[in-house]
Amino acid sequence: MSRRTRRRRRAGLYLVMLVAVLFVGTLAIHGYTLRANCQRLETEQSHLKEKKKELEREQKEIKEQSAYRNTDEYIEDVARKKFGLVYDNEIVFKAK
Secondary structure: OHHHHHHHHHHHHHHHHHHHHHHHHHHHHHHHHHHHHHHHHHHHHHHHHHHHHHHHHHHHHHHHHHHHOOOOHHHHHHHHHHHHOOOOOOOOOOOO
């Protein structure tokens, strides 16, 4: 083989190696960004799960309050506080 042929083969080999290195580098960069995105999404998911639990607790409280407000006891409490409801056998003390 002549020198020219060897140089062409070497140049071709270097070109293939360069393309392979660029390909591997690109894969490494994309892998790193995907890993970072995955961690960010996992953190966001955990925050959303916590928020969901908090909202479920809040919803339970609202349902309990709603159920309490439909009772006679609640109506009596409101009537006593706002309208001064007093039963016949009760004595009311007022401060001066």
